[in-house]
Amino acid sequence: MGKLEKWSGFISPEDAGRYRAAGHGANIGYGKRPALLNVDSHNLFIDPKYPFCAALDPEALETTIAGITATFRRLGLPLYYVRRDKRDHRVKMGMRNNRYETLRTPKNNDPGIAYDAYADEWPASYAPTEEDVVVYKNKGSAFFGTPLDAWLRYNAIDTLIVCGMTTSGCVRASVTDAFALNFRVTVIEDGCSDLSETTHRASLFDMDMKLADVKPLETVIAELEAQFA
DSSP states (O other), rough: OOOHHHHHTTSSSSHHHHHHTTTTOOOOOOOOOOEEEEESSSHHHTTTTTTOOOOSSSHHHHHHHHHHHHHHHHHHHOOEEEEEOHHHHHHHHHGGGGGGGGSSOOOOOSSSSSSOGGGSOOOOTTTTOSSSEEESSSSSSSSSSSSSHHHHHHHEEEEEEEEEIIIIIIIHHHHHHHHHHTEEEEEEEEEEOOHHHHHHHHHHHHHHHTTTTEEOHHHHHHHHHHHHH
């Protein structure tokens, strides 16, 4: 089954015909050395206690991310984690000053603590180890204003398996830049989520057509084990 057939319940036959005529939906595949790029899957975005939680099914999402993390560790493949940097100055905040960013730095109940550090931590089921690389960013893309591209090339990475939050936001921004930088990209469709199922599916479809391969966890694990075990 081709990519367009997979999305037959999401777009109309007429739309599918236009995508097919335009040449969208080609498979990208894997290169010689993949890395896992885990984007913003820290507690702020997956724990329902926070209003910015974008996990429509937090338990299932954590299970999926833990599953792909365990696979990369078993295969001895590198893992990169991405999270927000400290935005402790209005210049670092940039245009986010005009939006909602102050709400995304939860205050701790203890007045002596500036912010809730738990929000920026990862669940124990897939938290980074000392061997993993953590990238701190101030904008949506994991590449914008960070050394990620240089680190990946030093590590001879040519393929990124992407999971995290949110599908239409930082995941899509990171995938867009990764594609522009000539990395092969696969997005784990059940390894990311959004505030809305509609925006989640629309972003997955668009990435699958133009920027990446979008596949479920089960398929990605089977393919990685077949090629890199």
